[in-house]
Amino acid sequence: MNISPKIEKMGFNSWFLENMSEEADGFEIARVVAVHKDRFTISDGEQDILAELVGKMLYSAESPLDFPTVGDWVVANFYDDRTFSIIHDILPRKSILKRKTPGKKIDFQLIAANIDVAFIVQSLDDNFNLRRLERYLVMVNEGNINPIVLLSKSDLLSSEQIADKLDQIKVIMPDLPVLQFSNVNKSGLKDVKDLLKNRQTFCLLGSSGVGKTTLLNNLIGESVFETKTVREKDSKGRHATTRRQLIILDNGAMVVDTPGMRELGNFSVQQGLGETFDEIEVLTQNCQFRDCRHLDESGCAVLNAVSEGHLSGKRYQSYIRMSKEAAYNDMSYHEKRSKDRKLGKFYRSVMKHKKNQS
Ligand SMILES: Nc1nc2c(ncn2[C@@H]2O[C@H](COP(=O)(O)OP(=O)(O)OP(=O)(O)O)[C@@H](O)[C@H]2O)c(=O)[nH]1
Ligand SMILES: [Mg+2]
Ligand SMILES: [Zn+2]
Numbered sequence: 001m002n003i004s005p006k007i008e009k010m011g012f013n014s015w016f017l018e019n020m021s022e023e024a025d026g027f028e029i030a031r032v033v034a035v036h037k038d039r040f041t042i043s044d045g046e047q048d049i050l051a052e053l054v055g056k057m058l059y060s061a062e063s064p065l066d067f068p069t070v071g072d073w074v075v076a077n078f079y080d081d082r083t084f085s086i087i088h089d090i091l092p093r094k095s096i097l098k099r100k101t102p103g104k105k106i107d108f109q110l111i112a113a114n115i116d117v118a119f120i121v122q123s124l125d126d127n128f129n130l131r132r133l134e135r136y137l138v139m140v141n142e143g144n145i146n147p148i149v150l151l152s153k154s155d156l157l158s159s160e161q162i163a164d165k166l167d168q169i170k171v172i173m174p175d176l177p178v179l180q181f182s183n184v185n186k187s188g189l190k191d192v193k194d195l196l197k198n199r200q201t202f203c204l205l206g207s208s209g210v211g212k213t214t215l216l217n218n219l220i221g222e223s224v225f226e227t228k229t230v231r232e233k234d235s236k237g238r239h240a241t242t243r244r245q246l247i248i249l250d251n252g253a254m255v256v257d258t259p260g261m262r263e264l265g266n267f268s269v270q271q272g273l274g275e276t277f278d279e280i281e282v283l284t285q286n287c288q289f290r291d292c293r294h295l296d297e298s299g300c301a302v303l304n305a306v307s308e309g310h311l312s313g314k315r316y317q318s319y320i321r322m323s324k325e326a327a328y329n330d331m332s333y334h335e336k337r338s339k340d341r342k343l344g345k346f347y348r349s350v351m352k353h354k355k356n357q358s
Pocket of ligand 2: 212213214257258259260
């Protein structure tokens with residue numbers, strides 16, 4: 001199968017072809033650019049088309065992973081002069097961003113797929129927070145995505161104040177790329193633009209109100225997307241952006257804007273934790289016990305580093321908290337899944353029994 005230049009332009013490449021499980025003869029490949037309630041907008045590289053899922057996908061879905069998300073590549077059929085389409089399958093994902101569903105519910109939610117670079121945005125004035133940054137980093141690293149930190153609203157702080165915040169990141173994560181910018185006086189915008197490479201997909205992550213959509217509008221050069229202009233105390237929690245969508249910039253780079261997240265819980269985060277807290281991961285190799293939990297064990301190299309002042313206590317706690325949370329979320333999710341499955345079996349056997357009786 002040849003790759004058409006139309007979809008190649010949107011980032012499709014041989015990786016996806018090589019990893020496809022079935023031949024897509026008679027189908028076309030398109031990219032999901034927006035997710036609505038139970039419908040999708042997909043793009044064939046030229047136009048946007050409304051799409052629905054084929055029945056088989058709906059009925060066989062077992063987890064949120066079985067539904068398309070923004071950035072996914074799908075195989076689809078087009079109808080009615082390409083104004084409508086049916087999605088038949090999702091292609092394997094190169095990367096995936098997911099988080100725990102907000103609140104007590106133990107389930108997860110897909111944020112985007114096939115993202116190359118995630119911009120984690122924090123505003124320098126009141127949103128800057130290292131622990132929150134670590135949370136985003138775990139999610140991004142776990143998803144197999146390259147993180148870049150963008151610190152917004154640099155117009156509101158003095159250069160000394162900004163340098164101090166940059167230092168705080170540098171001390172604990174020296175290799176993490178960090179840029180500062182302002183949507184108001186436009187400083188640093190050129191640096192952000194220079195990061196955007198054609199055929200690559202970027203996403204904007206971060207709390208509500210940090211300026212993600214304003215940045216996107218600046219990158220487009222037009223105010224196409226709605227931003228929040230007034231931010232009063234009581235309007236906190238209301239999001240200017242309400243849904244995720246993928247936008248193609250003039251230079252061929254793609255950007256997914258997301259609504260700010262108030263809660264960021266992670267699932268199975270082994271790789272994500274390891275990459276985010278790599279200095280702790282290195283320490284664990286010197287723990288006396290191989291199954292050390294780094295909580296109260298003797299001979300724990302991590303605890304020793306904290307008591308000797310080589311590792312900040314706050315960073316250590318952040319690491320432990322996220323490991324515990326992930327383990328709990330994982331466990332509860334698997335329990336819930338197996339319960340759901342048992343219940344499903346029970347219903348099916350009841351139905352069968354009824355059928356046999358009638
Ligand atoms: N001073 C200053 N204000 C900014 C800057 N960027 C954005 N703002 C303001 O911050 C507010 C929120 O901006 P948005 O772009 O809507 O924020 P968002 O991150 O998209 O928020 P959600 O869509 O709710 O997640 C708006 O009032 C912007 O004008 C900046 O660089 N400096
Ligand atoms: Mg927004
Ligand atoms: Zn230990």
